[in-house]
Amino acid sequence: MSTSHLLILQVVIPLIVAPLCILIRKQSLVWYVVLAVSWGTLYSAYRLLIRVLADGEIVYFLGGWAAPWGIEYRLDILNAFVLMIVASIGAIVITFAKCSIIKEVSEDRVYLFYTAYLLNLTGLYGVVVTGDVFNLFVFIEISSLSSYAMISLGRERQALMAAYRYLILGTIGATFFLIGIGFLYAMTGTLNIADLRVRIPDLENTRTIITALAFLTVGISLKFALFPLHGWLPNAYTYAPSVVSAFLASTTTKVFIYVLLRILFTIFGATFVFDVLTLDRIFLVSALLAIFSGSIAAIYQTNVKRMLAWSSIAQIGYMILGISLVSVTGLLAGIVHLFNHAIMKAALFMCMGCIFYRFNSVKLEDLKGVGRYMPWTMAAFIIAGLSLIGIPLTVGFISKWYLIMAALERDWWWLAFAILAGSLLAVVYIWRVVEVTCFQTAADQPEDKKIRMKEAPLSMLIPLWILIIANIYFGVNTELTVDVARQSAEWLLGMK
Amino acid sequence: MTEELLLLSVIVLPVAGALFIALAGERHRNLREGITLLTATLLFIAVVLLYQGLDNGIHTVVEIVEPMAGLSLALTVEPLGLLFGLICSFLWIITSIYSIGYMRGNQEQHQTRFYVCFALAIAASMGVAFSANMFSLFIFYEFITLTTYPLVTHSGTEEAKRAGRVYLGYLLGTSICLQLLAIIWTWTLTGTLDFTEGGVFADSDIPAGLLTVLYMLYVFGVGKAALMPFHKWLPAAMVAPTPVSALLHAVAVVKAGVFTVVKLTVYLFGIDELVSSGAADWLLYVAGATILIASVIALRQDNLKARLAYSTVSQLSYVIMATVILAPISVFAAAIHIAAHAFGKITLFFAAGSIYTATHKTEISQLDGIGKQMPWTMTAFAIGSLSMIGVPPTAGFLSKWYMFQGAFAMESWVAICVIIISTLLNAAYFLPIVYAAFFREAKEEKVTHGEAPFAIVLALTLTALGTVLLFIMPERLLSLVQLIKV
Numbered sequence: 009m010s011t012s013h014l015l016i017l018q019v020v021i022p023l024i025v026a027p028l029c030i031l032i033r034k035q036s037l038v039w040y041v042v043l044a045v046s047w048g049t050l051y052s053a054y055r056l057l058i059r060v061l062a063d064g065e066i067v068y069f070l071g072g073w074a075a076p077w078g079i080e081y082r083l084d085i086l087n088a089f090v091l092m093i094v095a096s097i098g099a100i101v102i103t104f105a106k107c108s109i110i111k112e113v114s115e116d117r118v119y120l121f122y123t124a125y126l127l128n129l130t131g132l133y134g135v136v137v138t139g140d141v142f143n144l145f146v147f148i149e150i151s152s153l154s155s156y157a158m159i160s161l162g163r164e165r166q167a168l169m170a171a172y173r174y175l176i177l178g179t180i181g182a183t184f185f186l187i188g189i190g191f192l193y194a195m196t197g198t199l200n201i202a203d204l205r206v207r208i209p210d211l212e213n214t215r216t217i218i219t220a221l222a223f224l225t226v227g228i229s230l231k232f233a234l235f236p237l238h239g240w241l242p243n244a245y246t247y248a249p250s251v252v253s254a255f256l257a258s259t260t261t262k263v264f265i266y267v268l269l270r271i272l273f274t275i276f277g278a279t280f281v282f283d284v285l286t287l288d289r290i291f292l293v294s295a296l297l298a299i300f301s302g303s304i305a306a307i308y309q310t311n312v313k314r315m316l317a318w319s320s321i322a323q324i325g326y327m328i329l330g331i332s333l334v335s336v337t338g339l340l341a342g343i344v345h346l347f348n349h350a351i352m353k354a355a356l357f358m359c360m361g362c363i364f365y366r367f368n369s370v371k372l373e374d375l376k377g378v379g380r381y382m383p384w385t386m387a388a389f390i391i392a393g394l395s396l397i398g399i400p401l402t403v404g405f406i407s408k409w410y411l412i413m414a415a416l417e418r419d420w421w422w423l424a425f426a427i428l429a430g431s432l433l434a435v436v437y438i439w440r441v442v443e444v445t446c447f448q449t450a451a452d453q454p455e456d457k458k459i460r461m462k463e464a465p466l467s468m469l470i471p472l473w474i475l476i477i478a479n480i481y482f483g484v485n486t487e488l489t490v491d492v493a494r495q496s497a498e499w500l501l502g503m504k
Numbered sequence: 505m506t507e508e509l510l511l512l513s514v515i516v517l518p519v520a521g522a523l524f525i526a527l528a529g530e531r532h533r534n535l536r537e538g539i540t541l542l543t544a545t546l547l548f549i550a551v552v553l554l555y556q557g558l559d560n561g562i563h564t565v566v567e568i569v570e571p572m573a574g575l576s577l578a579l580t581v582e583p584l585g586l587l588f589g590l591i592c593s594f595l596w597i598i599t600s601i602y603s604i605g606y607m608r609g610n611q612e613q614h615q616t617r618f619y620v621c622f623a624l625a626i627a628a629s630m631g632v633a634f635s636a637n638m639f640s641l642f643i644f645y646e647f648i649t650l651t652t653y654p655l656v657t658h659s660g661t662e663e664a665k666r667a668g669r670v671y672l673g674y675l676l677g678t679s680i681c682l683q684l685l686a687i688i689w690t691w692t693l694t695g696t697l698d699f700t701e702g703g704v705f706a707d708s709d710i711p712a713g714l715l716t717v718l719y720m721l722y723v724f725g726v727g728k729a730a731l732m733p734f735h736k737w738l739p740a741a742m743v744a745p746t747p748v749s750a751l752l753h754a755v756a757v758v759k760a761g762v763f764t765v766v767k768l769t770v771y772l773f774g775i776d777e778l779v780s781s782g783a784a785d786w787l788l789y790v791a792g793a794t795i796l797i798a799s800v801i802a803l804r805q806d807n808l809k810a811r812l813a814y815s816t817v818s819q820l821s822y823v824i825m826a827t828v829i830l831a832p833i834s835v836f837a838a839a840i841h842i843a844a845h846a847f848g849k850i851t852l853f854f855a856a857g858s859i860y861t862a863t864h865k866t867e868i869s870q871l872d873g874i875g876k877q878m879p880w881t882m883t884a885f886a887i888g889s890l891s892m893i894g895v896p897p898t899a900g901f902l903s904k905w906y907m908f909q910g911a912f913a914m915e916s917w918v919a920i921c922v923i924i925i926s927t928l929l930n931a932a933y934f935l936p937i938v939y940a941a942f943f944r945e946a947k948e949e950k951v952t953h954g955e956a957p958f959a960i961v962l963a964l965t966l967t968a969l970g971t972v973l974l975f976i977m978p979e980r981l982l983s984l985v986q987l988i989k990v
Contacts, residue, residue, distance in 0.1 A: 394650070397676075397680075398680070399646055399650070400571075400642065400643040400646055401571070401577075401643060405571075406571065406572070409572065409688060412684075412685065412688045413688055413691070413692055416688060416689055416692045417692060421685075421689070424685055424688070424689075425681065425685060428680050428681045428684060428685055429681055431680055432676065432677055432680055432681060435672065435673075435676050435677075435680075439669070439672060443657075443665055443668070443669075447654075447657050447660050447665055447668075448660070448665075449660070483571065484569045484571050485569070485571070486571055486572055490572065
């Protein structure tokens, strides 16, 4: 079987297995099936990445219909990398999910979680590999609808409200996106990305094309919660089960940022978007606001999951900041941070999953002295937190280093200073948690609670620590990540 | 080959020690302390072997990892770093002896965590000492902060946690916001961060203004050097147990700070470049002001450890001032002062801890007549004080002597005035303590305590002896210092 078939299998397999989960229903069995799918697609994502690195782009025509009549799947270095991020986080999170999900979702709905998860995975894989904008829209909606469902599975009643809010805003985003596609189709008569890329330069100065760009950009920005379109995110990540937060925070936003890159760089082209329309200024301002408002809001949270959610908003700011610098180094920083933030944020949310598993709470006031009972979990939290801050030898440092280099290359030393000051805010919100959990002693607990207070089970700790080791490994050996990010950045800027 | 292994071992030994200490745990305390002592001794031997290998003139560079192209975590041997490494590893042995007496004598909690973090902090300090480039130095520098944080908040009280916040805030804040910025800036300007003779800016045409800004970012970015206005973390850190104040906040951590300043002045900027561009001129005044202001504040402290802390702030700026006089001989003086102050100040802290362990007294006003009960402690304290003032026969005289030579050679009248005034101030805040201890009558009727535990007395006697020996036999120290290629 040639590797190009893997492209379609990547999407189809989770799609087929999803309804099977409803038929199986038995939660332990469902988990094994989903686990197999997750790791299987990870393997194929890995094969695809290797193939792309060796031979360049892979193109696959659905049903053998050549583009632009049929739908085309197209994999280059950038989306092969994003595919790898989604697949690896998916595999790790699902391995972790077994115990955690039973604790955080009522038992009769566990199989629904797995079904929704597979649909989400289908959607994300689809978004990444497709080379057709309408198909892209369909997959965006598959992934979004299933994530509303996953969030609403949370045990607290607020989960419903959070999911509903996300649904409303997400749908507005999707509608905008669809309107944008409609305009593009009206002007160019094609939905194929490669075709659009060729035709748009002739129509650049029409108002319709500019409007289309505006709709597409705003629509997708709503989906990845770019400041000030981030309103849905904090509640959604707070009330969703920890596994869901871990998965969504580290994959969905990344995939939608990837879509933004596609729209800006591949479809419309950097020269038009940034030199003519100067969209980079808008992104720069909104990224800076995201970094500071997100980090400052994070400092004042009493629920650790909500704090991490706000921190995500800030981190999205870093990625967009990198993109807004429109240079190889800046884009490199943005793209490499997609991966780096995915592995640190997933780890942090998984820590919260471990703590909730034993302590039934992730509110700061209930976490006094947790470090004593759960040393491995808290050690993981500290390392992932240091990575978020950007301490050397972790992945966070690598992202920050390139981002600052990109700022200094443009002689914007004030921006470099702002980025560093932003990471100090991360010190504050991470350290608040460390101080409470490690240096405060717990109030007297009732006896029955004390029995449960011990380290999380190994089935949770092992996947967590795989991510932690990845945080250090990719902070020390950046050959793969930085190289791939650099190639993608050069490719996006048309230098290759 | 062997030198490479030795270089790696200065990091690996204390880390491995920390691991074994953690494994031994509270249940095997004798074993745990035995491991600490053994590790410290082995580490010192390793550094001495490196010292002996220095003569052959070949500088091995060991690359551990290379996170980004051209930026590697690398170690090498260089005279200034070797001096810092020798001091740290030697004093770690003595502090370990002292810690045993102190931690047991005061029945401190979490002793295993204490010894583990201590060993890790030493490993990071060794990394700073032997870093081959600014990138590695920065990494180890950050690890010192992170590993010493649990030692500052050791007691877990609200006060300790607040001090911990100040500590982390100042040290991470300055290093991330200023130092890292300067490092990345240097990297984008020159494409190298390696410590090289004559500096990396030597042949570049960077304008003097930019060079001044960069130098400023670096010097203030090294918060551990406690240059005003970034000195507040040091007095705050005094809530830590005394062995921590003694070795870390009088030797390893703060010396890592001034060491970094000296190192980057000499090997990153280059003395000649700084003289010709005038990029470091402002620092002479800032350092001079820090010396004087900190001394005045020290005068007004009644808490013994607080007075010692402010004295440290002022003494650290001696090193910085000596460096920015920018004469070769004053750089030697800076290096000598790193050693001299280390021995003197650790003695003073040991004495403070000894008094606390025996009597639970922390204020200077309570120390009248204490010299009669604790003759060893107070004699050591007197020697330490003399060294701070810079009077023979102590090591402090040595560094002041060279500092004067440098200042006269460069006709830096500011520096000369500062040294003279601060010497008087030093005498004013140290001698009254010594006087009161020996010549005043104790206020209390009944005295129930004697000397501190033997381990403590042994440790502080050794360091006091060291302070004197450095004066009597300075040849080794001087010959090592003169190897620094200015």
